[in-house]
Amino acid sequence: MKKVCIVGASGKLGKYMVQHCLDKGYEVVGVCRPESVEKLAEFGDNIRIVPGRTNDENTIAQAVKGCDGVLTVLVPWGVKGYSSGTAQAVLNNAADGARLIFSCGWHITKDGKDTYSWFFKTMVSAFGAVARLFRVVDIQDQIRATNLIFGSKKLWTVVRGSDLEEGPSEGLPVWSEHVGDDEIAHNRTRRIDFALFMVHALTNDELVHKAPAIASRVKQ
Numbered sequence: 393m394k395k396v397c398i399v400g401a402s403g404k405l406g407k408y409m410v411q412h413c414l415d416k417g418y419e420v421v422g423v424c425r426p427e428s429v430e431k432l433a434e435f436g437d438n439i440r441i442v443p444g445r446t447n448d449e450n451t452i453a454q455a456v457k458g459c460d461g462v463l464t465v466l467v468p469w470g471v472k473g474y475s476s477g478t479a480q481a482v483l484n485n486a487a488d489g490a491r492l493i494f495s496c497g498w499h500i501t502k503d504g505k506d507t508y509s510w511f512f513k514t515m516v517s518a519f520g521a522v523a524r525l526f527r528v529v530d531i532q533d534q535i536r537a538t539n540l541i542f543g544s545k546k547l548w549t550v551v552r553g554s555d556l557e558e559g560p561s562e563g564l565p566v567w568s569e570h571v572g573d574d575e576i577a578h579n580r581t582r583r584i585d586f587a588l589f590m591v592h593a594l595t596n597d598e599l600v601h602k603a604p605a606i607a608s609r610v611k612q
């Protein structure tokens with residue numbers, strides 16, 4: 393792995409991923425909205441920034457050129473297909489041999505074999521309905537986005553994050569094929585470690601065409 397593109401680099405998860413990639417000595421290209429470029433000022437000349445919306449084909453085509461890895465923060469902002477547009481732009485433009493890692497939450501299921509608590513299902517459904525009502529977020533579009541990814545022959549991994557918290561690293565999270573497994577039942581991950589797992593997935597072939605559900609290795 394030499395050159396990595398981070399799509400959604402200026403958010404909380406994105407900035408942690410930038411730092412982890414720089415720590416590994418990767419060349420980094422970051423994509424973020426033009427109004428967010430200044431949020432990446434702390435990285436100075438250590439990264440190249442391509443300003444643009446993450447669902448814009450031209451922006452993504454320019455950014456992923458020559459990259460052997462692409463880390464994409466999938467967020468379902470608005471009600472105009474931002475998440476599915478972002479996934480499609482990355483799938484369309486990344487090189488066939490590039491490792492493509494996408495982030496989402498536990499609510500995404502690849503094979504329908506995840507088991508969710510009553511509380512989790514109620515929270516997702518209530519949040520989804522209210523967010524859609526106010527046209528802020530469309531969770532259904534994140535589902536469309538991951539379905540596009542699951543149907544692709546490219547070398548993808550969809551990393552499903554648990555509830556997130558800030559704080560120093562607790563190490564590489566553990567993962568499981570399915571939500572509901574004991575290993576990840578504590579449903580808690582430091583955001584810095586979510587980013588660590590995303591970057592780790594770039595070089596872990598065992599994770600190709602998988603949707604690992606992750607949680608902190610510290611169970612508490």
Ligand SMILES: NC(=O)c1ccc[n+]([C@@H]2O[C@H](COP(=O)([O-])OP(=O)(O)OC[C@H]3O[C@@H](n4cnc5c(N)ncnc54)[C@H](OP(=O)(O)O)[C@@H]3O)[C@@H](O)[C@H]2O)c1
Pocket residue numbers: 399400401402403404405406424425427428431465466467469474495496497498552553554555556583
């Ligand atoms: N939050 C959680 O508890 C949680 C739990 C599990 C999984 N996840 C997953 O973790 C990933 C990161 O989530 P996060 O909550 O930590 O957020 P985050 O890293 O801060 O990322 C938010 C992203 O959304 C962009 N954004 C914000 N407002 C926008 C708008 N109006 N239009 C377009 N883009 C906009 C931000 O770009 P700008 O910098 O330009 O604003 C940034 O790239 C997501 O894939 C999420 O599904 C989150």
